[in-house]
Amino acid sequence: GQNIDQPTEMTATEGAIVQINCTYQTSGFNGLFWYQQHAGEAPTFLSYNVLDGLEEKGRFSSFLSRSKGYSYLLLKELQMKDSASYLCAVRGGGRSSASKIIFGSGTRLSIRP
Amino acid sequence: DARVTQTPRHKVTEMGQEVTMRCQPILGHNTVFWYRQTMMQGLELLAYFRNRAPLDDSGMPKDRFSAEMPDATLATLKIQPSEPRDSAVYFCASVQGARTGELFFGEGSRLTVL
Numbered sequence: 001g002q003n004i005d006q007p008t009e010m011t012a013t014e015g016a017i018v019q020i021n022c023t024y025q026t027s028g029f030n031g032l033f034w035y036q037q038h039a040g041e042a043p044t045f046l047s048y049n050v051l052d053g054l055e056e057k058g059r060f061s062s063f064l065s066r067s068k069g070y071s072y073l074l075l076k077e078l079q080m081k082d083s084a085s086y087l088c089a090v091r092g093g094g095r096s097s098a099s100k101i102i103f104g105s106g107t108r109l110s111i112r113p
Numbered sequence: 114d115a116r117v118t119q120t121p122r123h124k125v126t127e128m129g130q131e132v133t134m135r136c137q138p139i140l141g142h143n144t145v146f147w148y149r150q151t152m153m154q155g156l157e158l159l160a161y162f163r164n165r166a167p168l169d170d171s172g173m174p175k176d177r178f179s180a181e182m183p184d185a186t187l188a189t190l191k192i193q194p195s196e197p198r199d200s201a202v203y204f205c206a207s208v209q210g211a212r213t214g215e216l217f218f219g220e221g222s223r224l225t226v227l
Contacts, residue, residue, distance in 0.1 A: 033216065042204060042218040043156070087156065089216075099144045099163055099208075101216055105155035 002026040004104035006088050011110045012078055020073045020086050020107045028093020034062050034073045035087040037106065043087055046073070075109075083111045115139045119205050119219035127227050131193040134222045136205030137186055145188045146216070147173075147180055148204045156204070162188065195226045 003025045012018040031050040035043035049064035061074040085106040092100040118137040146161040160170035165182040179191045205219045
């Protein structure tokens with residue numbers, strides 16, 4: 001089976017840095033996604049990690065350790081518009097689940113002035 | 114501007130009625146997913162297709178839900194009969210390949226069953 005864990009809620013201050021963690025246990029692995037979802041909207045893509053290490057994209061960075069089943073999303077120079085839910089998702093591996101993409105429950109991030 | 118299109122965007126119906134939701138994936142995307150999102154459960158995978166063939170629908174209540182891809186440009190999710198606990202936002206998403214690529218979401222269909 002597959003299990004993805006991330007904190008339910010986090011709060012941070014405008015201008016600061018926040019790290020959202022995600023741990024996973026899956027049958028096979030073909031990549032990990034981070035999505036952002038504002039209330040009432042569809043999820044939008046932030047990052048995709050397949051190999052270990054850090055991927056940086058502007059204010060957002062995502063890290064992956066496959067051996068530890070661990071990823072984090074790092075948001076720098078936080079802005080009020082970053083208040084949203086952040087979803088961690090894993091693409092499974094193996095013949096029967098090569099395409100399967102499972103989401104964690106999401107972390108609701110609140111930014112305070 | 115390629116995007117996943119879902120209809121209807123909003124649906125209010127009474128318990129026992131049939132509900133059909135439709136999705137047009139991005140042209141060229143061969144893998145299509147249906148997810149359901151509620152406050153309590155987050156994004157649950159209901160079913161997914163590759164090249165129009167169903168790969169896994171274990172997340173779907175079999176007695177009332179059915180998902181099909183009549184052709185490469187249309188995926189449908191049907192609930193019959195609907196129940197109040199089916200109230201949720203249903204998202205369709207598509208991706209170009211089996212093992213790579215970003216998952217693109219539609220705007221979702223918000224279903225309310227009274």
